[in-house]
Amino acid sequence: MSAVLRARGLGKRYKKRWALQNCDLEVPAGRVVGLVGPNGAGKSTLLKLACGMLTPTAGTIEVCGGRPAAGVEQLAKVGFVAQDTPVYAALSVADHLDFGKRLSPGWDDAEARDRIRRLGLDPKQRAGKLSGGQRAQLALTLGIAKRPELLILDEPVAALDPLARREFMQDLMEAVAEHELSIVLSSHLVSDVERTCDYVIVVVDSQVQVAGDIDDLVAGHYRLTGPRRDMDALPAGQHVITASHTDRQTTLVVRTDTAVHDPSWTVDPLGLEDIVLAYMARPADAVRDTRPALEVVR
Amino acid sequence: MIWLTWRQFRTQAAVMSAAVAALAALLAVTGPHLADLYRTAGSSLVDQVSSSDQTLYYTGLLVVLAVPAVIGMFWGAPLISRELETGTNCLAWNQGVTRTRWLAVKLGVGAVAAMTAAGLTSLAVSWWSSPIDRAVDGGGATDTYFARLDPVAFAARGVVPMAHAAFAFVLGVALGLVIRRTLPAMAATLALYAAVQIAVPIWIRPHLAAADRTTVPIAPDGAPISIQDGAKQIVAHLEDVPGAWVTSQQTLDAAGQPAAVPSSFADCLRTEAGPPTLQQVDRCVADLGALGYQQQVTYQPAGNFWSLQWAETGLYLGLALALTGFCAWWIRRRVT
Missing domain, CATH: 3.40.50.300 (P-loop containing nucleotide triphosphate hydrolases)
Structure with missing residues (x-):
């Protein structure tokens, strides 16, 4: 290529x-x-x-x-x-x-x-x-x-x-x-x-947050909604882009190459706009910590 | 690229050509009559110039002095700053022209046009004024007309206006490139060009050719002198060296050493009221001369006109080249 x-x-x-x-x-x-x-x-x-x-x-x-x-x-x-x-x-x-x-x-x-x-x-x-x-x-x-x-x-x-x-x-x-x-x-x-x-x-913020084929991006990002929980509990291969919590509920935007099997999550597909907004909403210092996770697998 | 430069530049070039042509035509019509007058009257021409010709003399002088400044402001300063302001430089730089070549062509075309315009104007005005200039250099006593070496006339005769125009143009381009906005660049060009034009005759031009030096006696019947600054300074006028440009004056004492004018001279000239009488001045001047005081005058003789012209042309063209190099460096390294 x-x-x-x-x-x-x-x-x-x-x-x-x-x-x-x-x-x-x-x-x-x-x-x-x-x-x-x-x-x-x-x-x-x-x-x-x-x-x-x-x-x-x-x-x-x-x-x-x-x-x-x-x-x-x-x-x-x-x-x-x-x-x-x-x-x-x-x-x-x-x-x-x-x-x-x-x-x-x-x-x-x-x-x-x-x-x-x-x-x-x-x-x-x-x-x-x-x-x-x-x-x-x-x-x-x-x-x-x-x-x-x-x-x-x-x-x-x-x-x-x-x-x-x-x-x-x-x-x-x-x-x-x-x-x-x-x-x-x-x-x-x-x-x-x-x-x-x-x-x-x-x-x-002067950093490339994500780059990739749009179809791959759309296929690889989900919104997970479920009871409030710790993010450490996520399986390997799921990377959190943004997380928001209410008293009882946790909403995550994750990037993953595999299907999400955990039945306690409600899994919704995301459009490009939502994905881009999720990356824009991410705190700036998150970028450097998660650098390896930024490469989109194609 | 030459096509584009010409296409952008042709209106300005047409306006300038029309102005130069109009001036040249006016001078061509009135010039021969002045030359005839010089043939019959010689140096006493200076007393016979008609008032309309006198107006033309000063107009020509002003025009040649103004042309380089106008070129620097209206051709040089906007040349690149306007492109940077509107972003059109992106268009050319991404259409297959390197920015160095873009600059080189713009500078080249502009500088040639600037030098042509200033050169033709100077040629026309120098030719028209040459009977008056020759009369002054030949000893025609006058306060009305400048000797060719006088700083005012020098910059409006011969070849230096071409070099001035080239310098002013590149100066405008360089300032436009650095300031990146048209109007401030135009103002800065005018200010800086004027500063250089004032500084060069004061500090540099007197040294561009070997000066002559003469010592004149201080005496009532010697060279005419002026008394200045409360009788602390004496200025001698070289009437027997017509067309000379006096660059410095120094009073010498009896031992031939540079000295201040003694206070006894001021005391001698002091009066109860009003200015001293002519007899009193003559007596004081004679007293000063009797003490052995003399006046040393350093000057550029009229014969140095062309060597001074070429030296100053070289100086300004050198400055223009240095500024060109600066522009080339700046456009590659600093313009984004």
Whole structure:
């Protein structure tokens, strides 16, 4: 299995504050990866490290087999659509395509022009006059038409209304199907990720909490409800993500590879949103104690 | 990348070209008449310049002095800070251009344009003003016009405006890169460029070429002198060395050593009320001269104009290159 993104002990510090630390990741190629976490968790930092906009303070990161932004060849392999999808306000839509054509070695001009036509953008319009959704589409077009192996999108739909959001995601998925590219996109909304991604990375408090195939995650997490009890009583192979107790009842979110047989528990399956929320709700210091348990068995 | 840079830059370039062309046309129309006047009048031209030409003389001076500052503020400072503000640098950096090349092309295109604009402006103004400059250097007595070596005129003649523009441009780029916001970067560029333009003539330019030194007697019928600072300082005027730029003055005592003006001079000039009479001043100056006091004047002669021009051009281009290196380092290491 080839990894499109591989990080070892990756960390980035701004002055005194670590924006991301102890990040170990191995993301398989050909996936649509959703990076979720609250605002300020380190999602943007991880993505910028992956496209080479930032250089790591600690550890290493390898993308498509090379150091990010190491040279023109590496730049051609990785596309990046930055947060708020910036475009040159003074340049027209056609100018942007011209710009991509002149700058990107693998530029697919026919595809770019075709996309612009399908999206109904006027090539003569100045990019500064486009709506938020159109601007995002233009930035996406630049990212796709350069024909990267990996396309990274940082909160691409955060500023869009629900309809534009859905259109953008649909369009992105069509491009994935057509060009077999890998995608890593970040969002603070789990619903965006659930609809489009098949792999998820949860980042909270500058740490990667969990990473894995969404189906595996959903199949491996349960909510257990039962009479109040001590958590030490759990069998091996069941890892507690969160626990809450009332006087008489204990509710656990656990990750496990095997079925839960204890008849005193009521076992409920969990959706992706609940799983992500459970990881987000986990106390920050729990991460380091349970590090080995974080690797999701596939 | 050159295409993109040009595409982003062409409006500014067009505005500047139009302004330079308009100025050049105006000067081209009025210039020949001034040259004719110099052919007939020689150095006494300085008394015959029409008031409209005099306005043009000062306008040209101001324009050449302002062009580098304007270029630094409006071309240099926003060049990168605006991209960082709007995030469009991400677009270029992820479209197959390394950031070093991106910077190199932007700096290269901008610096060439800046030097061309400043060079053409200076060429036009220097050509137009050359009859007046020659008249002043040839001994035309005037308080109205500057000698070419005077700090005000020096920066508006010859080749130095090109180097000033290159420096101001790269300074603006570097400040924009560090400050990352357009307006503060523009303000900082103007402030820093002005500071350098004031510091160089005061501390550096006097030493860029070998200065001449002369000692003039202090006497009523000698070189004209001014008495300053409550008669504690004497300044001699070198009327027989036209076009010179006096860089320092020193009073010498009878032994030829640097000395302060003696207090007896101030005592001699003291009056009950009002300023001393001319006869009194002449008598005091004669007394001071009789004590053996002389005035030593260090100056750059008019003939040093071009060696000073080239030396200062080299200095500013060197500064611009150093700033370019700083930008290249900063964009690779510090910009995120």
